[in-house]
Amino acid sequence: MNGKHITKLGFGGRAIALALAAAKVRERVGISTQEILGELASVRDHPEAYVTGGVYADLAAELTSREARARAARQATLRPTPLPYRVWGEDLIEPGARTQMDVAMQLPVSRAGALMPDAHVGYGLPIGGVLATEGAVIPYGVGVDIGCSMMLSVLPLRPDALGTDETRKLLMKHTRFGAGVSFEKSFRGDHEVLHDPAWREQALLRHLRDKAAEQIGTSGSGNHFVEFGTLHLPAPDLGLEAGDYLAVLSHSGSRGFGAQVANHYTKVAQTLHPQLDPAARKLAWLPLDTEEGEGYWQAMNLAGRYALANHDLIHARIARALGAEPLAQVSNSHNLAWKQVLPDGEEVIVHRKGATPAEAGRLGLIPGSMADPGFVVRGRGNAEALDSASHGAGRQMGRKAAERALNKRDVQAYLKERGITLIGGGVDEAPQAYKRIEEVIARQRDLVDVVAEFRPRVVRMDTGHEDV
Structure with missing residues (x-):
């Protein structure tokens, strides 16, 4: 008797292990x-008849409780009013994002929430929404680009060590962007x-693994980027002396792999x-116990690791091309769910969608736009x-609104004024389509310290x- 007999x-879920354990007991006698398969089929079809005792009692209890949970899920209704939650930078946030967050706080599984100053309308939970749930995970509370994340590498080079042409060539050779893109197989690299x-434990993941391997080390479209710039460290930190350093900053996610996981489980x-x-x-x-x-x-966490692996390979390729070892690195995910304990001791699932x-x-990265600064920050652990x-x-403008409202010439002038060389990018990602990062940072001084x-x-x- 083995697991294949049971799954057939x-x-x-947990019922497989319980069924296998009971089967082993029956085999020993x-x-x-x-005969055992016949008994298990009977437990499957009539678990209520076995819950009072015997070798199949634990399995029957699992099956009946699962059915009760599924029945409760089908009958779930929203709370009449949202649970209270804190908002940071309310003056920067559009009403639609507040409306979405209100709905999220009416879910019967919701326990706490917060809205960040960069919040704007998304699918389901707003971008910039933080939601704690009890015993449940919401695929669209994590987002379509599961594990979307940031990475910074500080290099042992002066900010002016590379000219614009050399930097451009490095980015063109060692980065790829867009839906479905990949590196040539000989250039792709491997990652743990x-x-x-x-990958082998779900049919969905087995199906997606080859495509994920093909696209590893690349970035998607939209607001994903890789950029060279200057890191200004005003005081010793990150294991470094104060000063200015050449650095690479990237924003990337889990590619089509994460999107397909998100859509399937939604x-x-x-x-x-x-x-x-x-x-x-x-x-x-x-429900997490289903x-x-x-x-x-399992798939979400794998997608989160895969997204960070994309950064690993991007930064490793660039560092290797420069013959340099990064002095320091900082990274964080910002589209994921984590198990976390609230101050009252309750364990919840905290969704951070943007x-x-x-x-x-804890160190983290908060970028601006293609022409505005980003910040290395250290968390302050604000429980609210x-x-x-x-x-x-x-965003303060949606993509289509930005394309209608913004003039290509004005965007180019904005970039030139700030000394930015842009490769790719579109008007939909113009700096003017975003809130001013300095204002966003100013609204969350009780959440992070700028490093x-x-x-x-x-x-x-x-x-x-x-194109801009």
């Missing part, structure tokens, strides 16, 4: 495999994340909640913000809808 009967055993979650209020449809959740919830949690983890002492901060400047400032100089992005 339709058992999943001489019951044949065929591609050998993670999780559909699964929505099937569990057919009666959920339409306003909360994109906030459908998966097979579906366990599956998403929000930076900011526990006390669920130990979080903004993940960037945040250093990064000034971009040569920026590469995907080609936008209209």
Whole structure:
């Protein structure tokens, strides 16, 4: 008797281990495999008949509790009013983002929340939304680009060590952007994340693994970037002396792999909640103690590791080309869910959709736009913000609105005035489409302390809808 026999009967999640344990007990007293399979089928179909005792009692209890949870999920209704939550930079936040956050705080699984000063409308949970839930994870509370993240490498070179042409050539050779892009196989490289055993544990992940391997070390479209610039460190920190350094900053995610995981499990979650209020449809959740919830949690964390692996390879290629070893590196994810304990001792799942983890002492990165500064920050551990901060400047115009409202010539003038060389990029990603990062940082002084400032100089992005 083995796990394949059990899964063929339709058992999943924790029920597999319980069924296998019971089967082993029956084997030891001489019951044949065929008879045991018949008994297990009976437990599967009528678990209530076995919960009072016997070798199958634990399995029956798991099956009946799972059915009760699924029934409760189907009948879930929203709270009549949202739970209270703190907002940082309310004057910078559009009403639509507040409306989305209000709906999230009406979910029956919600326990706490916060809204960051870069917040704007997203799918389900707003970008810049932080949401704590009890025993459940929300795929669209994490976002489509699972594990979207930042990385900074500080190089042992003066800021003026490389000319613009040399920097441009490095970015053109060692970075790739856009949907479906990849490096040539001989240039692609390998990473330990591609050998993670999780790839073999779900049919979905097995299906996506080859594509993820093909695209590793690349970046998507939209606001993803890799840029050279100057890091100004005003006081000794990061294991470095105060001063100015050449640095590389990147923003990248989990590519099509993460997007397919997000969309697959959102559909699964929505099937569990057919009666959920339409306003909360994109906030459908998966109980973590179900097979579906366990599956998403595993896939989400793998996508988070894969996203950081993309940064690892980008930065390693550039450092190797320069014959330099980074003096310091900082990285963080800002589209992920974490298990966290609230001050009252309750364990919750904290979704940060476009929000930076900011526990006390933790380093993070908050970028501006293609022409505005980014910041290395250290978290202050603000409990009301669920130990979080903004993940960037945040959009003040949607992509289509930016394309309608902004003049290509004005965008180019803005870049030139700030000494920015842009490779790719579109009007939809113009600095004017974003909030002023200095204002966003000023609204969260109780969430983070600024450690250093990064000034971009040569920026590469995907080609936008209209090149700048």
